[in-house]
Amino acid sequence: MKRPPPGPSPSWSTALLAAFVQELRLFWLALQFLTRVPVPAWVGWRAEWMPASMRHFPLVGALVGLFGAAVLALASAWWPPSVAVGLSMAATVWLTGGFHEDGWADTCDGLGGAVSREKALLIMKDSRLGTYGALGLVLLLGLKATVLVELLTPRIHELDSARTSQIHQVLLLWTSMGLIWAHALSRLVPVLLTRLLPYAGDLEHAKAKPLAMSLAASHAWATVVNTAAVAAAMGAFFFLDGWPLNTLWQALGWGMLGAGAMLIFCLSWLKRRLGGFTGDTLGASQQLSELAILLAWLHVVHPVG
DSSP, X not given: OOOOOXXXXXXXXXXXXXXXXXXXXXXXXXXXXXXXXXXXXXXXOOGGGHHHHGGGHHHHHHHHHHHHHHHHHHHHTTSOXXXXXXXXXXXXXXXXXXXXXXXXXXXXXXXXXXXXXXXXHHHHHOOSOOHHHHHHHHHHHHHHXXXXXXXXXXXXXXXXXXXXXXXXHHHHHHHHHHHHHHHHHHTHHHHHHHHHSOBOSOGGGOTTHHHHSOOOHHHHHHHHHHHHHHHHHHHHHHHHHTOOHHHHHHHHHHHHHHHXXXXXXXXXXXXXXXXXXXXXXXXXXXXXXXXXXXXXXXXXXXXXX
């Protein structure tokens, strides 16, 4: 009996559409994981999709930063910089559910004292907030707020310039761009940590077990590409709107140096203390990187002297 001829192979357009739908699904999964934004029912969920979805973490971060920038711009029209910054930070914390801040606080509780690896892991699993966690949250959020207020506040020599009437709008734009870049780039760091370090906790009881597995190199590189896409989009906006690109490239570059320094620090710190990463320490690495990137951005926008 003759075998029936095979059916027609899918066309390249069909394959391209399927790839696009799958990539969109991965983006929605990343958005669901990092924020409280509701996800359409058609997205579905499979454990094997989660590592691939990490490539979209910087894009989700850029959206979080854009949301914070929108609140900052709206609040700046009504209130002084300190109030606008507070409302913007509250908005991003609400959008993410304090996801990374919780990891930072737990990491401070676990690694703040001189305890053994096993004791540190046990402390980080405790949902209660300790002294080290409370201090860490206050100091980190306070520092981020201070940096953002400084970014929004004109210097004396800027107020004496011929563009005094525009300086507030100029600084608002630079602060908004700093928020977007800090939120996007800082979410690359924990992704790279999952590639460079093993999981240090109990894998069977991990809160997000698929993300505790070793990340494939292709996913790590895709995350780098998406981060670069955010930088390219910012460059295109500045170019089309006639803003100075040299200053932007400096700010982006210094931000990458800050993120790189935090990546190296976290690699050394976590390898020495835990022998790897946990979900909480990934959140801590994001928070530390976000602060470092904002500090670098401030250095370029408002250099000392």
